[in-house]
Amino acid sequence: MNIQWNGVMPAVTTKFTDDNQLDLVNFEININAQLKAGVHGIILGGTLGEASTLTDVEKRLLIKKTVEIVKGKVPVIINIAEQTTTGAIEAAKKAKEDGATGLMMLPPMRYKADARETVTYFKKVANSTTLPIMIYNNPVDYGIEVTLDMFEELAACKNIEAVKESTRNLSNVTRMRTRFGDRYKILCGVDTLALESLLMGADGWVAGLVCAFPAETVTIYKLVKAGRIKEAIAIYSWFLPLLELDINTKLVQNIKLAEVATGIGTENVREPRLPLIGEERKRVLAIIENGLKSRPVLPKF
Template identity: 70%
Template sequence: MNWKGVFPAVTTKFNEKDELDFELFDKNLQFQLEAGVHGIILGGTLGESSVLSLEEKGALVKFTVEKVAGKVPVILNIAEGATKDAIELARLAEEWGAEGLMMLPPMRYKTDHRETVEYFKAVANSTTLPIMIYNNPVDYKIEVTLAMFSELVVCENIQAVKESTRDLTNVTRMRNLFGDRYSILCGVDTIAMEQLVMGADGWVAGLVCAFPEETVAIYTLVKAGKLAEARSIYRWFIPLLELDIHPKLVQYIKLAEAQVGIGSEAVRPPRLTLIGEEREAILNIINTGIATRPTLPDYKSIVID
């Protein structure tokens, strides 16, 4: 697994019957691939993992693997409460054709240091799939500390971290302690360029779901050292990227996907689509961004070492 580049945490598309909408999902997927993304992550926060059945997760993985056809790796998120359930989902992910896992700490119960480390080790030791740990204590209440990462180095397939602590210094701390042992991918859209400049290897992105070209362009330009060009796009993008750090990020980003024609607003209850003043306010941000969308350089021709 090459944990570098832009990895969209794609949304799950639903139709009017609250069933998986594979046709619309594929439309968005093809836009991601055409933009040049480097991997696809299924069943994350944006993918509404907590309300997907096991059968739906399997169907999504199999469909995505078929449509991606080896162009980029397909990664499944694991967000379970019981260790045995996480181990079983890791086994199924491999069976379904996934090429990697993204893993949150245990859900619901707030594990301590020893419990968190043993949870990750148990799952890692049960599978051959490479793993990216999703470190998001702001939303999920358990921090995977540097001391924990020190213990997890013995698991060779724990290879990366989705760094969502909001602490920019963690990129440097991880590098100082572990060198290149762990790949570091930014998991918060609003600090992505900053983390990339400080040495992060990639970006697990949210607004990429609606704006894939702009997202990949920023990553490519930063890695090519073209910081002024990247900064110009990033400054335009920031009001949109801020939609990623709200509790209703799923509704906000799905509305953006609908506005650019590669998604719909449909969410699965208990989430509800936006209404009234809130919807109008978010639409104003999205439509202002669309109206002022920058002309991108030919980022696809840039070769990154």
């Protein structure tokens, strides 16, 4: 399957049972809700997916289960966040074996590689696989920025096709377009900049709160692409307090609480994360409850 790298692609949460095992029942409920809303891809094993807590066996099981659920309707993309080049190459190999249709790649973990090292890392992994790749550019959270000059070098790898733009610098959408034209597809990776990025020409949205509100997220994207900007702004304005739950150290706990509220998830997280308690929990629940009370009626297309 070719990946168009556009539309709404949920960075889905990983569901856990009360005894800390993968909860594939609730996972399937959420994936089906995403598909019903019309998302354009499923991304596994990102920050929201609690990838750093997952075993290799669990990641492989999630890929296989997702492929089984989606039945070829949308691409299944797995995030690669490895400490070594060898480990990343092996992860890409296993992803293809398990049926993934694409990769999202972070720079090397833990070690802060320089530009030459980072480009070499991406190139070696890209050259080891036929799977299409989206570079995850998030220097705020992961400490390494993939600059325009680095993307210039990476353009030699034809299967590096897209970027998840999470620098928090909205003008990067324009910078990428000005320098590379349509060479790279651009997907916004920051929920609170999604509408702005789409209006500046981004191709899609790797979304977080979509995990709890898939229909609203997809509707915003569709309205923008249909030129119905005023309607998109109205829904986005309602959505913004909820979207801000994604721009937080405890985004996983926040979004899982929202999934519980909309009936398509559970609150269980894997330690060292712990469920929210006290005033922090009350604050997040209040935001979610206020959003549900004023949830907009979505236009039909």
